[in-house]
Amino acid sequence: MINSLIFNKDLITRYDTLGPRYTSYPTAVQFDESFCHDNYVEIARSTNEEPVPKQLSLYFHLPFCDTVCYYCACNKIITKNRAHAAPYLQLLYEEIKLQSSLYDRDRIVEQLHWGGGTPTFISHAQMSDLMRHTRDAFSLRNDDRGEYSIELDPREADADTIALLRSLGFNRVSLGVQDFDPEVQKAVNRIQSIAETRAVIEAARKHAFKSVHIDLIYGLPKQTVESFARTLQKVIELGPDRISVFNYAHMPRRFKTQKQINKADLPAPTEKLNILQHVINYLTQEGYTYIGMDHFARPDDELALAQKQGTLTRNFQGYSTHANCDIIGMGISAISKVGDCYSQNVYEIGEYEKLVTAGRIPVFRGLKLDGDDLLRRDVITQLICHFNLEFEQIETRHRINFNDYFYNEISILKGMERDGLLSIDAERIRVSPAGCLLVRNICAVFDKYLRQTQAEQTFSRTI
Amino acid sequence: MSSTHQIFDISKFKVSCGNCSLVELCLPWGLKVDDLNELEKIIKRVRPLQRGDYLFHTGDKFQQLYAVRSGAIKAYRTTEEGNEQILGFYLPGELLGLDAIDTEKHVCTTVALETSSFCAVPFTRLEELCQQIPGLQHQIYRLMSRELSSENQSLLLLGKKSAEEKIATFLVNLSSRLHVLGYSSTEFRLPMSRQEIGNYLGLTVETVSRIFSRLQKDKLIVIDRKLIKIVNEHGIRCMCTGNKESSSKSRSATGH
Ligand SMILES: C[S@@+](CC[C@H](N)C(=O)[O-])C[C@H]1O[C@@H](n2cnc3c(N)ncnc32)[C@H](O)[C@@H]1O
Ligand code: SF4
Numbered sequence: 001m002i003n004s005l006i007f008n009k010d011l012i013t014r015y016d017t018l019g020p021r022y023t024s025y026p027t028a029v030q031f032d033e034s035f036c037h038d039n040y041v042e043i044a045r046s047t048n049e050e051p052v053p054k055q056l057s058l059y060f061h062l063p064f065c066d067t068v069c070y071y072c073a074c075n076k077i078i079t080k081n082r083a084h085a086a087p088y089l090q091l092l093y094e095e096i097k098l099q100s101s102l103y104d105r106d107r108i109v110e111q112l113h114w115g116g117g118t119p120t121f122i123s124h125a126q127m128s129d130l131m132r133h134t135r136d137a138f139s140l141r142n143d144d145r146g147e148y149s150i151e152l153d154p155r156e157a158d159a160d161t162i163a164l165l166r167s168l169g170f171n172r173v174s175l176g177v178q179d180f181d182p183e184v185q186k187a188v189n190r191i192q193s194i195a196e197t198r199a200v201i202e203a204a205r206k207h208a209f210k211s212v213h214i215d216l217i218y219g220l221p222k223q224t225v226e227s228f229a230r231t232l233q234k235v236i237e238l239g240p241d242r243i244s245v246f247n248y249a250h251m252p253r254r255f256k257t258q259k260q261i262n263k264a265d266l267p268a269p270t271e272k273l274n275i276l277q278h279v280i281n282y283l284t285q286e287g288y289t290y291i292g293m294d295h296f297a298r299p300d301d302e303l304a305l306a307q308k309q310g311t312l313t314r315n316f317q318g319y320s321t322h323a324n325c326d327i328i329g330m331g332i333s334a335i336s337k338v339g340d341c342y343s344q345n346v347y348e349i350g351e352y353e354k355l356v357t358a359g360r361i362p363v364f365r366g367l368k369l370d371g372d373d374l375l376r377r378d379v380i381t382q383l384i385c386h387f388n389l390e391f392e393q394i395e396t397r398h399r400i401n402f403n404d405y406f407y408n409e410i411s412i413l414k415g416m417e418r419d420g421l422l423s424i425d426a427e428r429i430r431v432s433p434a435g436c437l438l439v440r441n442i443c444a445v446f447d448k449y450l451r452q453t454q455a456e457q458t459f460s461r462t463i
Numbered sequence: 464m465s466s467t468h469q470i471f472d473i474s475k476f477k478v479s480c481g482n483c484s485l486v487e488l489c490l491p492w493g494l495k496v497d498d499l500n501e502l503e504k505i506i507k508r509v510r511p512l513q514r515g516d517y518l519f520h521t522g523d524k525f526q527q528l529y530a531v532r533s534g535a536i537k538a539y540r541t542t543e544e545g546n547e548q549i550l551g552f553y554l555p556g557e558l559l560g561l562d563a564i565d566t567e568k569h570v571c572t573t574v575a576l577e578t579s580s581f582c583a584v585p586f587t588r589l590e591e592l593c594q595q596i597p598g599l600q601h602q603i604y605r606l607m608s609r610e611l612s613s614e615n616q617s618l619l620l621l622g623k624k625s626a627e628e629k630i631a632t633f634l635v636n637l638s639s640r641l642h643v644l645g646y647s648s649t650e651f652r653l654p655m656s657r658q659e660i661g662n663y664l665g666l667t668v669e670t671v672s673r674i675f676s677r678l679q680k681d682k683l684i685v686i687d688r689k690l691i692k693i694v695n696e697h698g699i700r701c702m703c704t705g706n707k708e709s710s711s712k713s714r715s716a717t718g719h
Binding site: 047048049050051052053104106339340397 | 659676
């Protein structure tokens, strides 16, 4: 199904509430600090016992950045001192050893991701070392058929970096661009030329990377419909396979560096909506498929294909084609999804060092999902990935009667149906073209924890 | 509850075989009510075991038989090279220790795969009781015979040629034992690990996983972590005898 999208300003304004992005369900807010090392170890080991253990997905968090981008909500460490990387990497190697001892060697690493921060902050020699340690400890694929990706800041990478990364086994790359407009770039303290971005993409093409992804943000200071239209045009000329257009949420109390952004420079809500409308019209007109949330992809990109085949899933990086992996997150703040659990590493390097050198998996919180959580996660994943939910599928997988179990939720959805977000009958929920942009709101109906957290206002606005 | 400080002693708990759902599979089957009462008097409920706890070790003095009430048990012997060789898995309603009557020493080690509970039957008292209750003697013979025949079954299983036949037979065997217990025969959780299945069947773990995923790909079973759903019962039965043709025929019959 190619998702047709309708931009309905009325509806969007009405449903503009706070809501999670559902890169996990339950969301990280629900993670509990009583979940510790021992819980994680037991669960990790037990996944080896399954008749067909899931393949592995490895995430490495490389937190360092040379300069700060004011908008940034990622977990990062700003430093000019490159020497900071070495001791962190030593600890990361320790964690790799600890983690890998928990998993059987016949479990193939289908998916691997370096995220940040800026993963390419580290030197070429360090990149090779990190990959070597990973290869020694886990069974990486050697046939280039895994999904091995890296977040790349074009200001911190050149053609040599790209060549090296390819030789290390990476085959997908995700570039931070955000906006090409000089005024916007100045306002967010991220000066990045088109030329350096193009050089990186050309190198990626030359070295046969299978997918090139560009990150943009709308709602940044000094942005207008016209300025962002120019950025989009330049982005299209670069020909990425996927484009994410994230929504900037201004929450300076939570993300301190956002205080550097002058609130008066932010586009007004209507302007912001107009930008979004233009993004959707322009990208679809240029032949990109709307995947969902903030993601667009070329129709022949594997995300679009996975969506067509009904195998698309959601993970911490957004959408993914590998539904069936146990995810091991390594490095500070990294999140793992192993067995029926989520767990998260400590945020702080000092803490991390203390735990890792004591031989402990540096987990500080997590959650074991119960049957209800698993059921709701399944529902939310279906909706957010496929805009369609067949009750029968859920009923056979979870042994419930959908209409009985979700009696209250369905009555709320009926209201959304009257508003034109979706259609619901005895067998399925179908998100309408006008509801696609509000799929977070629809998912939120099934989020049993939301009511208590909503009061705390910890989430960003949905649009 | 009058006293909250009293420690709950499970062994003082009066056993009531009459109310036990396993009565048909266990010692009391066919006994008259009076005889049943006598038997209940000698049976003790023992403290439940957690996953990884041992029931008895090889070489322990044999004193009582154990009837599994709930859970799952693995029985193994340690080889001369120090490796574990799994002899079998025990489910509720099955008796442990029958193989020790001869030498009066346990000849295998038993460990709980999940939380498990048991009834213990002191063997000398059981023998005495058999003098008084002829039906009980007969029931013991029956249970021994059942044990022998299941031993034969596992010899047949291990003698199978292909790994596929072994695993299909293993699943069918588990399924029918669960069925007798009144559980679903088509949907069950494997209490043992793939390593243990491999050890028992003489297959490597890689082979075990390869065969399980093939059975899933061929739409005979659906696997969700340790949960197994048999979706083509006929197909998997055919596979036990290495009869692939009819299993693939039934596959095409279901439209795949
Ligand atoms: C973890 S960052 C790492 C990317 C890399 N360091 C770079 O800047 O090129 C991944 C993406 O998150 C997005 N992002 C960061 N902060 C954001 C915010 N406050 N609102 C929306 N998107 C944000 C940006 O698009 C960024 O490219
Ligand atoms: S956007 Fe990227 S480079 Fe900028 S601060 Fe965030 S992580 Fe660092």
